[in-house]
Amino acid sequence: MAANTNTLQTERVGVSSTPLAMGITICGAAMVLWQREGRMSAVLPGLCVLLIASWFVKVRLTSHTAANLARAGLFTLVFAMYRTHPASDIGTYIDPYWLDIAGEIGLCEAVIRAWCPSPRGNSAATLKAMPVVLTGLAVVAASNTFDENLPKLSMPVYMAVLLVALQSYRANSNHAARKRAALNSGIAIALTIGCGYFLYSTLMIYRDGITAALTHAFNPARYYIASTSLSEESHLASMFGQEGTQERVFRIKTKADVSYMRGSSMYQYRMGTWGPSGRSGDRKYISVGSSELEALGKGEPAEVTRLSQARGIFFAPINAVSLQIDDAVNLRWARDDGGSIRADAPLPDTYKMIVGDREHQGPLAVQPGDLYRRQLLDLPADLNPRIRALALRITAGSKDAMRKARAIQAYLPSHHGYSLSIHVDKKDPLSDFLFSEKPAHCEFFASAAVILMRCAGIPARYTVGYYAHEAEDNSIIVRQRDAHAWAEAWIEGKGWVTIDATPSEGKPDRQNDKIPGWRRFMERVQDFLSNLRSKITPEAILKFAGGLVAFVLLLYLLQSRFHILTRLFHRQERVVAERYVYTAGPHGLAEIIARFEKSSARFGLRCPPGITWAEWLAIAETPAVTATAVSRATEFLKAYNRLRFGAECTPEAMTSLASMLADYEHELKSATERKGGQK
Amino acid sequence: MTPEFARRVARIEENLSQVIRGKADCIHVVLIAMVAGGHTLLEDVPGTGKTTLAKSIARSIDGIFRRIQFTPDLLPADITGSSYYNPREGVFEYREGPVFCNVLLADEINRTSPRTQSALLEVMSENQITVDGKRRDLPQPFFVIATQNPTEFHGTYPLPEAQLDRFMVRVTLGYPSPEEEIEVLYSQNDVHPFDSLKPVLTCKDVLDMQTEVKTVKVDRSIAEYILRIVTAARADARVKLSVSPRGSLALYRTSQARAALAGRAYVLPEDVQALVKPVLAHRITLDTRARYSGITPETVLEEALSAIPVPR
CATH class of the missing domain: 1.20.1440 (de novo design (two linked rop proteins))
Incomplete structure (x- = not known):
């Protein structure tokens, strides 16, 4: 008995320093992630606490079932806490979503291991970790290749394999105990799959709420804003775009000029905020078939490939002749007020368009109605009279609307520099910007241009989108950091004209222009994988899924037969090591x-x-x-x-x-x- | 083995079992040590019957029993005896110490100073003492049963390795099972069973037995097996001080004794295996790291035993 106690103590001494080190590492990783990327999984701090606590708490999950239940609970928790992260920018060959899940599964395992006594004297247990790891990898690979429904099936399978494989963690058990352990494992597997799946499904329904609550609890300030640099509700804030990242948004294959990929435009300016937002209550969306977005006309074809699942908006230049989007997609378009064309997920990976010449007025350039024209000229009642005076002064020499607009476009860059950050008076940021001649970012230039044009009697609106400029192998790459804002003016006789008053050095965002080599490499890999993905047919998927199931079964079979192999090896070793022959009788x-x-x-x-x-x-x-x-x-x-x-x-x-x-x-x-x- | 040997063994085991309830295995090992001509270290908490066992053995073989209670102020002369001046005769006379006996109980041996402990060294290994430059032989057989309490540290002097090595076996009695303990309670109701214990052997019988044990055949493969176990214990990285040749010899001799007690004239590998722990464990000192990670000499020996193929 005394020897047993000693053994247990030994295990504690041997195992306990690892969780502490792991906990600190995870803490560090979480901090770095938070600092660099502005994002952090809400699970990470919890895991760190668990890991570090295991060092101080003497309790160990000695019973097999207890460990299994803890594992099930922890996994469920991860799924519950896991938040959608649409514009995650860890651009590896594994989708960030799956990278995170894989990482968190690994972390859960680490926590469970820390709370379990080590499988002393049972070498088979360590060997059986191999199939578990391989199965996990297979699941991640499969999940990466296929759409999101697969994990719903593969996760319980993974957990089942895990539980089966961990049976051997009951060291030195006799026959009856083994039987009991098998029963326990069976119950635990059933419970895990049943409850885990049920909870997972339930939590999926309330995921948004839970995510929001947890996000609020752990990281209230930076969470959603950081996910994208393009916002449909634009405030003139001190920072632009909240650190636009280098993540790719889409690739455009075209020879046409598609610099201004517009997403949506806003016409209502109040107190430094542009509206209305993209929400359906604020705008009037109409259902459109893709045929309504096609017009007759010549132009260069362009193909847009979406590289990020950022949001359901279709971006296109104002002069697009036609947009060819898969018929199956349910499109909604706030056509009459220049709003976005959007669709509910799943969005097609690519869409095509034909881009006319610069002055071409395509289906996107809808002529404003009376009400809309009034809105386009609307100025806030509390507008600083000096702005009106400034507008008149700038446009004094110009005769027609076009020249007036160009004069305003020329005036702003000549009086202001470009800077990603600006400190302005929150009550009237525009006047502060205009009359202190501070350097600012595109949102200020675009807003100023719109307001000045309206003062000069030109109907104008504030447009957000991407400024596409980065050429790469016959195509143009658009990244989050290319998010941009500009003005669009309605000129009688000409139609909608893009007025970008941002200084030229501010358009391509030089401060963020250097793409590191590793990112380029990862992007290549990502492209390769997505090419591969596009080639995979439903039959191939079926075949692969079948192969995967067979592979997992094979792994399971192998691991259950593993001891035969190990015994074989051991025997050979013994023969080599123990060649001593006793004196014969x-x-x-x-x-x-x-x-x-x-x-x-x-x-x-x-x-x-x-x-x-x-x-x-x-x-x-x-x-x-x-x-x-x-x-x-x-x-x-x-x-x-x-x-x-x-x-x-x-x-x-x-x-x-x-x-x-x-x-x-x-x-x-x-x-x-x-x-x-x-x- | 002569049938007489077996009869003697049966008699003394039967006799001892009247006093010590249960613990047949421990008694067996103590008897093995006795017929192998070695000394025994009984290591256990107080009250588990160590002294009773020693006294019972002494009475069973009709030998002289002496007991020394080891205390910190005990001097070597208190063990060996000393010369004193007899004023009437005008000469120095030697007065024998308590070691002049057949069974010596050295109680709580770790409570005395190393100096006194080492006085026992010569006694134990040579069966003789030297006082005032004169050698004196001890009565035969001479059998030391030392006891020590391993849990207490205050006011104790742990036995030096050299002295530990001189004990042929170390035995831990341990608590009796509940049934046995109930038996103990009832058996001592009227009179202590020790009081009614009769001698069943003579000292000469024991000496004969010791001689006879040496005739037990040890096959070369068995000797090789002993050597392999000892070598494995020496080669173990966790061991700081390992088994001496005296240890191998003790394992050899006790294996013979065990075979003889089992009525065999030849040693089997089972004999060696059964005695590895009581004979070798106390001779092994582990290094600090192994000790603190909960490894005991017994663990080391168990591992060695399971790794070394048995001669077949």
């Missing part, structure tokens, strides 16, 4: 004992080299042979030992020994035959 005895061992082995009686046959026969369970056979073996061994280690080896003694052995062999055989006969 009298002549002829070695052959007799070899014959005894051989015929015993045929009936499953194999005595390990470390103990004597007599001892082994007394303790071993030998259901395969009869009690008579065992007693004959014992007699034989007694006689053999006498000759081997003691008495003179006379020919008579040898003969009697040989006959005893024959009796034993005969008993073994006849017992088997009797059994066979009974069957």
Whole structure:
């Protein structure tokens, strides 16, 4: 008993420093992630706490079922806490979503391991971790390749495999305990799959709410804003776009000029805020078929490939002749007020368009109605009169609307520099910007341009989108950091004209322009994988899924048969290590004992080299042979030992020994035959 | 083995079992040590019957029993005896110390100073003492049963390795099972069973037995097996101080004794295996790291035993 206590203490000493180190590492990683990317999974701090706590708390999940239930609970928690992260910018070859899930599963495992006693003296347990890891990898790979429904199926499978494989964590158990453990595992597996799936599904429904609440609890300020640099509700804030990242948004294959990929426009300016927002209550959306977005006209074809699941908006230049979006997609368009064309998920990966020349007025350039025209000229009642005066001063020399607009477009960059950050008066940011001649970012230039044009009597609106400028292998790459804002003016006779008053160095965002090599490499890999994905047909998916199931089954089979292999290896090792041969006994005895061992082995009686046959026969369970056979073996061994280690080896003694052995062999055989006969 | 040997063994085991309930295994090992001519270290908490066992053995073999209670102020002369001046005769006379006996109970041996402990060294290994430059032989057989309480540390001097090595076996009695303990309670109701204990052997019988044990055959493969176990214990990285050749010899001799007690004239590997722990464990000192990670010498020996193939 005392020895047992010691063993347990040993385990604690041996294992306990690892969770502490892991906990600190995770803490560090979480901090770095938070600092650099402005994002952090809400699970991370919890896991750190659990890991570090395991160092101080002496409780261990000794019971198999307890550990399994803890595992199930933790996984469920992860799924519950897991938030959608549409514009995550870890651009690896694994989708960020799956990278995170895989990481969190790994972390959960780490926590469970920290709270479990180590499988001492049970080397098979460590070996069985291999199939678990491989299965996990297979699941991640499969999840990466296919759409989101797969994990719903594969996660319970993964958990099941995990639980089965971890059966061996019950060290040194006897037969009854093994049986109990198997039952426990069975119940735990059923519970895990059932409850886990049920909870997972339930939580999926309330995921947004839970996510929001947890996000609020852990990271209230930066969470949603940081996810994208393009906002449909634009405030003139001190920082632009909240650190637009280098994540790719889409790739455009075209020869046409598609610099201004507009997403949506806003017409209502109040107190430094542009509206209305993209929400359906604020705007009037109409259902459109893709045919309504096609117009006659010539132009260059362009193909847009979406590289991020950012949001359901279709971006296109104002001069697009036509937009060709898959018919199956349900499109909604706030056509009459220049709002966005959007669709509910799932969005097609690519869409095509034809881009006309710069002055072309396509279906997007809808002529404003009376009400809309009034809104486009609307100025806030509390507008600083100096702005109106400034507008008149700028446009004084110009005769027509076009020239006035161009004058305003020329005025702003010549009086202001470009900067991503600006400190302005919150009440009237525009006047502060215009009259202090501070450097600012595009939102200020666009807003100022719109307001100045309206003062000059030109209907204008504030437009958000991306400024596409980065060329790469015959196509244009648009990144989050290319988010941009500009003005659109309605000029009679010409239609909608893009007025970008941002200084030229501000359009392509130089401050964020250098794309690191690793990102380029990862993007290549991502492209390669998505190409691969586009080639995968439903049949191929079926085939692969079948293969995956077979693979998992094979792994399971292998791991259950693993001990045979290990035993094989061990035996070989022993032969190499223990080549010592004892001084042989009298002549002829070695052959007799070899014959005894051989015929015993045929009936499953194999005595390990470390103990004597007599001892082994007394303790071993030998259901395969009869009690008579065992007693004959014992007699034989007694006689053999006498000759081997003691008495003179006379020919008579040898003969009697040989006959005893024959009796034993005969008993073994006849017992088997009797059994066979009974069957 | 002569039938007489077996009869003697049966007699003394039967006699001892009247006094010590249960614990047949421990008594067996103590007897093995006795017929192998070695000394025993009984290590256990107080009140588990260590003294009773020693006294019972002494009475069973009709030998002289002496007991020394080891205390911190005990001097070597208190053990060996000393010469004193007899003014009437005008000469120095030697007065024998308590070691002049057949069974010596050295009670709580770790409570005395190393100096006194080492006085026992010569006594134990040579069966003789030297006082005032004169050698004196001890009565034969001479059998030391030392006891120590392993849990207490205050006011104790742990036995030096050299002295530990001189004990042939170390035995832990342990608590009796509840049934046995109830038996103990009832058996001592009227009179202590020790009081009614009769001698069943003579000292000469024991000496004969010791001689006879040496005739037990040890096959070369068995000797090799002993050597392999000892070598494995020496090669173990966790061991700081390992088994001496004296240890191998003790394992050899006790294996012979065990075989003899079992009525065999030859040693089997089982004999060696059964005695590895009581004979070798107390001779092994582990390094600090192993000790603090909960490994005991017994663990080391168990691992060695399971790794070394048994001669067949």
